[in-house]
Amino acid sequence: MSAFKSGLVALIGRPNAGKSTLLNALMGEKLVITSPRPQTTRNAIRCIRTDAASQMVFVDTPGVHRPNNRLDEAMKQAINDTLEDVDVALYLMDSALKKITPEDQYIQKIIQKKKAPVILVLNKIDQIPKSALLEKMDWAKKQGIFADIMAVSAVKSDGVDALIRRIQELLPEGPMYFPDDMVIDKSERFIASEIIREKALKYLRDEVPHGIAVEVTKMHDRKGKHGKTVVDIEADIECEKKSHKGIIIGKGGAMLKKIGSDARQEIEGFLGKKVNLQLWVKVRPKWRDDDWALKDLGYRY
Ligand SMILES: Nc1nc2c(ncn2[C@@H]2O[C@H](COP(=O)(O)OP(=O)(O)OP(=O)(O)O)[C@@H](O)[C@H]2O)c(=O)[nH]1
Ligand SMILES: [Mg+2]
Known part of the structure; x- marks a missing residue:
């Protein structure tokens, strides 16, 4: 062999x-x-x-x-x-x-x-x-x-x-660096935030998407109806301008609802559990040029 x-x-x-x-x-x-x-x-x-x-x-x-x-x-x-x-x-x-x-x-x-x-x-x-x-x-x-x-x-x-x-x-000869059942080096929180960002990229137009970051602020399991596990997830969609916040929320909250329901379905598929997803939109001006914000959002170490 x-x-x-x-x-x-x-x-x-x-x-x-x-x-x-x-x-x-x-x-x-x-x-x-x-x-x-x-x-x-x-x-x-x-x-x-x-x-x-x-x-x-x-x-x-x-x-x-x-x-x-x-x-x-x-x-x-x-x-x-x-x-x-x-x-x-x-x-x-x-x-x-x-x-x-x-x-x-x-x-x-x-x-x-x-x-x-x-x-x-x-x-x-x-x-x-x-x-x-x-x-x-x-x-x-x-x-x-x-x-x-x-x-x-x-x-x-x-x-x-x-x-x-x-x-x-x-590839060179070498050992197993990771356990054979590990497929990704990121947390479920990170993956959930990325799925939300993907859906925001999918539905938002023009200059808004590039200035968006998503931060999952809460994620925990609880026992729901019939003893089934439900994952409660809360996340902030952060954008750079007040006008962008309005676009992300949409008329009567329609845009945010669309992003949220698409993201929830995919996160449920990924986790194999029911998800209750709540999204908030926040303005964080110029976060892409702010070292502290980049660190906070996990883009810089
Ligand atoms: N037709 C076609 N489209 C593709 C193919 N591979 C990727 N795409 C599309 O190209 C676009 C970019 O794909 P991504 O995988 O996000 O590209 P990326 O290189 O990771 O982009 P960045 O993360 O921005 O650097 C998406 O719309 C994909 O569906 C392909 O083989 N054929
Ligand atoms: Mg890519």
Whole structure:
């Protein structure tokens, strides 16, 4: 029997490339949030996939973009910290995008500095004709910096099994770092707050979503009717402006109700328990540039 393999597998790429969607596909279940809006992921989130031959510790990272505020800087730091210990890097590109941007060049530069092998993952192949994909692969081969080039559709889980096999080949021999039943290194509170944020991103428009943070302030089990467990969850949706607060609440509270009911259903599915969710909207001006607020919200340590 061959030796057990393990290591840190980082997902890196521009905002919206599909890193979080691919991570869920690699894990075979939805663990991290995704959205059509860029800059959805804000933390380095570890998800652990264990089988008989290997343990892959995937790290979802925020999309690489030019920092505009302290939150962006904290996100950049999370990416750099992740790459420190990486064993295999998955560099995601949206295969439908024609241009290589300065962000892509920057990512190529930082991953080239690392000794770890880099798999270029051309994602969203369901959106392009085969000829365009072949052209892109040709371009990628010419770069001469990738251990491999693989094409996937993260939403359709196409090419994901092949990618897992390739990662397994590239991983070094190593021990089990985490218990085999552990799938994510975040608390249920964190996951609940992320699900609420995902639903806010889904329904809110324009500039409001980017300035939102969600903080679960209470989460505890109680015995409900017929002895069934109910989880009481209270959370604050924090925004930067009073006018945004009005938009988040909506006419007669309609928007907040929509966000809350969608989030509650998903949290119930995740916890496997009934949930009673109460949301409040608060204004915290300029929190994205406030070190204390970033720490309080878990974006900075
Ligand atoms: N058509 C198609 N859409 C995809 C695919 N993978 C991801 N998407 C969509 O692309 C959007 C961005 O996906 P995310 O997974 O949130 O992207 P991300 O790279 O994690 O983005 P950030 O967290 O902002 O850096 C979502 O609307 C996804 O549904 C794919 O294979 N095909
Ligand atoms: Mg993401």
